[in-house]
Amino acid sequence: MTGKIFIIEDEPSIIQLVQHNLEKEGFVVSSSLNGNEGLKELKKFQPNLLLLDWMLPDLSGIDVCKNIRRDNIFRNLPIIMLTAKGEEEDKIKGLDSGVDDYITKPFSFNELLSRIKAVLRRSDPKIVSDLLEFEDLKLDRVEKRVFRDKQELKLGPTEFRLLEFFLLNPKRVFSRDQILESVWPNNINVEGRTIDVHIRRLRQSINTKDKKELIRTVRSSGYSLI
Amino acid sequence: MTGKIFIIEDEPSIIQLVQHNLEKEGFVVSSSLNGNEGLKELKKFQPNLLLLDWMLPDLSGIDVCKNIRRDNIFRNLPIIMLTAKGEEEDKIKGLDSGVDDYITKPFSFNELLSRIKAVLRRSDPKIVSDLLEFEDLKLDRVEKRVFRDKQELKLGPTEFRLLEFFLLNPKRVFSRDQILESVWPNNINVEGRTIDVHIRRLRQSINTKDKKELIRTVRSSGYSLI
DNA sequence: TTATTATGTTACAAAATTGTTACAAACTAA
DNA sequence: TTAGTTTGTAACAATTTTGTAACATAATAA
Numbered sequence: 001m002t003g004k005i006f007i008i009e010d011e012p013s014i015i016q017l018v019q020h021n022l023e024k025e026g027f028v029v030s031s032s033l034n035g036n037e038g039l040k041e042l043k044k045f046q047p048n049l050l051l052l053d054w055m056l057p058d059l060s061g062i063d064v065c066k067n068i069r070r071d072n073i074f075r076n077l078p079i080i081m082l083t084a085k086g087e088e089e090d091k092i093k094g095l096d097s098g099v100d101d102y103i104t105k106p107f108s109f110n111e112l113l114s115r116i117k118a119v120l121r122r123s124d125p126k127i128v129s130d131l132l133e134f135e136d137l138k139l140d141r142v143e144k145r146v147f148r149d150k151q152e153l154k155l156g157p158t159e160f161r162l163l164e165f166f167l168l169n170p171k172r173v174f175s176r177d178q179i180l181e182s183v184w185p186n187n188i189n190v191e192g193r194t195i196d197v198h199i200r201r202l203r204q205s206i207n208t209k210d211k212k213e214l215i216r217t218v219r220s221s222g223y224s225l226i
Numbered sequence: 227m228t229g230k231i232f233i234i235e236d237e238p239s240i241i242q243l244v245q246h247n248l249e250k251e252g253f254v255v256s257s258s259l260n261g262n263e264g265l266k267e268l269k270k271f272q273p274n275l276l277l278l279d280w281m282l283p284d285l286s287g288i289d290v291c292k293n294i295r296r297d298n299i300f301r302n303l304p305i306i307m308l309t310a311k312g313e314e315e316d317k318i319k320g321l322d323s324g325v326d327d328y329i330t331k332p333f334s335f336n337e338l339l340s341r342i343k344a345v346l347r348r349s350d351p352k353i354v355s356d357l358l359e360f361e362d363l364k365l366d367r368v369e370k371r372v373f374r375d376k377q378e379l380k381l382g383p384t385e386f387r388l389l390e391f392f393l394l395n396p397k398r399v400f401s402r403d404q405i406l407e408s409v410w411p412n413n414i415n416v417e418g419r420t421i422d423v424h425i426r427r428l429r430q431s432i433n434t435k436d437k438k439e440l441i442r443t444v445r446s447s448g449y450s451l452i
Numbered sequence: 453t454t455a456t457t458a459t460g461t462t463a464c465a466a467a468a469t470t471g472t473t474a475c476a477a478a479c480t481a482a
Numbered sequence: 483t484t485a486g487t488t489t490g491t492a493a494c495a496a497t498t499t500t501g502t503a504a505c506a507t508a509a510t511a512a
Contacts, residue, residue: 101238101259115238118245122256122267144399144444156499157446157469194501196459203460219458219509382488420490422470445469445498453512460507471496479488 001168003048003120003127007031008038008064009082010057014105018051021109022116024182026132026168035059039067042074048127049120051112052099054083069098078123080115082107132167134225137206137214139167148208158183159202166215166225173216173224199223227394229274229346229353233257234264234290235308236283240331244277247335248342250408252358252394261285265293268300274353275346277338278325280309295324304349306341308333358393360451363432363440365393374434384409385428392441392451399442399450425449 005027009015012033019029030045032038035056042050050068054061061081068074081102100119103112120128132139136149139160146153146163155163161183166174174182176195184190203215216226231253235241238259245255256271258264261282268276276294280287287307294300307328326345329338346354356367362375370386372379381389387409392400400408402421410416429441442452 098263099259100263103238118257122258122270142399143397143450144447158500190501192502193459197461197501200460200462217459384489416490418491419470423472423490426471426473443470456509456511458507458509460505462505463503465502466500468499469497471494473494474492476491477489480486482484482486 001026001128001130003124004028004030004045005049005051005116006038006042006045006047007051008033008035008056008061009051009053010034010055011053014053014082017109018112021113025113033057035061035064039064042068047077048124049078049080049116051116052079052081054081054102065098076123078119080112080119132164134167134170135214136211137163137167139164146206148206148211151208153205153208155205156201158198159205162198162202163206166223170225173218173222175222179222227252227354227356228254229350230254230256230271231275231277231342232264232268232271232273233277234259234261234282234287235277235279236260236281237279240308243335244338247339250394251339259283261287261290265290268294273303274350275304275306275342277342278305278307280307280328291324302349304345306338306345358390360393360396361440362437363389363393365390372432374432374437377434379431379434381431382427384424385431388424388428389432392449396451399444399448401448405448 005022007015007018007029009018009031010033015031015033019031022029030041030047032041035058052061052064056064059067061083065079065081068077068079078100079098081099082105083102084105100122101115103115117128130141132141138147140146141164144160146155146160162179165179165183179195180190199215203213206214214225216224218224231248233241233244233255235244235257236259241257241259245257248255256267256273258267261284278287278290282290285293287309291305291307294303294305304326305324307325308331309328310331326349327341329341343354358365358367364373365386366372367390372381372386372389388405391405391409405421406416425441429439432440440451442450444450
């Protein structure tokens with residue numbers, strides 16, 4: 001999961017929720033609170049998919065949509081429309097607005113995620129791959145398996161989640177706090193050197209002999225894949 | 227059941243329901259919300275069967291159907307039309323539109339499934355095979371019999387459904403919740419270690435001596451066939 | 453250099469997860 | 483009905499995983 005998703009939605013709480021969860025899934029996410037600004041940002045951001053609210057303070061979602069469909073570059077940008085329940089569902093359907101899917105609020109994040117995956121699978125199957133790769137490392141999120149150069153590695157649950165986390169943003173340095181928040185279950189608090197020890201365990205698991213170190217320590221900052 | 231099914235239908239809730247259940251049955255599924263886009267996607271997706279809504283925002287189902295029947299490659303694509311109740315039933319029947327079957331909304335999923343199977347059985351009998359296989363394991367869904375390498379195994383009802391479930395998605399890791407939802411009858415709630423015990427029973431039944439273990443335990447995640 | 457701080461490494465007990473067995477209740481077939 | 487299956491759950495055993503402390507080593511600053 002490595003695509004870019006743009007959100008145009010005027011409710012900050014929804015953006016907050018969706019953005020945070022999508023980033024956890026490995027997407028790069030950006031957003032705007034209104035239509036006009038959104039259209040501008042869109043071109044800079046070059047997303048693989050757009051989440052578009054139906055009711056916006058300035059333009060309507062439909063206007064934005066039409067605008068995009070006229071554009072040469074973004075004509076084929078997949079769009080998922082967010083609508084409040086009962087909110088002119090008929091209009092959305094009736095109008096040939098070129099929306100790829102729509103979902104009515106309130107929705108669960110998992111429901112949204114599965115639709116995003118479905119739409120992306122149609123437009124660009126590479127993006128929704130459940131296989132994370134980095135150098136000679138492969139992690140299969142469906143089968144829960146990890147390979148280094150053909151050879152399967154045996155990781156514990158936390159080691160697996162930790163590696164999965166790093167693979168979603170290779171090369172990027174994460175602080176211990178960031179790692180904690182993303183890898184450990186919510187409202188669990190571990191303290192002290194716990195993460196260091198888990199890093200050590202992960203290192204031991206993936207560093208088969210005569211293979212180069214893949215986890216870099218950035219002193220006083222954190223760790224990263226390299 | 228290994229075929230590909232494409233859906234053209236403008237109500238996401240119906241797509242959601244049908245897609246989810248068809249995938250449970252082992253089909254690969256993709257969809258579009260309108261006729262024009264659907265026709266394009268169709269060619270990329272190369273389905274074995276098409277579920278086509280009668281009322282679409284742009285083209286009518288009939289238009290789509292005619293369009294397909296003119297196509298050289300998809301001339302013989304089996305099509306099942308979905309219609310709202312009383313919605314011009316006569317026309318559909320009367321019209322020689324080249325539809326293979328139709329079903330009126332609302333319909334039960336099982337009703338749809340049996341029609342799909344019937345149509346597929348005519349067009350491509352291999353696809354509706356009721357034989358699930360994995361390595362040296364064979365499960366016959368019609369005769370309700372299981373073989374491991376020629377030798378018949380005797381499974382209890384729950385063991386059978388459990389194995390059937392795993393065979394529909396071999397290698398994939400399922401959580402206990404997912405297993406519960408798919409294998410146990412709806413709104414039944416079992417709790418605690420029930421699933422683990424059933425897994426143990428299934429293991430005992432299929433692990434004839436000197437055969438390798440086929441069910442993998444993924445700690446903190448669930449189980450999978452392997 | 454030395455002092456200080458951050459990270460690596462090891463060990464271990466507690467906690468969590470899974471395997472296994474047994475058994476009573478529910479269900480089936482005859 | 484009765485005899486035989488099947489099912490859910492509890493109880494206990496075996497195993498793995500986890501967090502933390504303690505000590506070693508490396509990096510940095512003074």
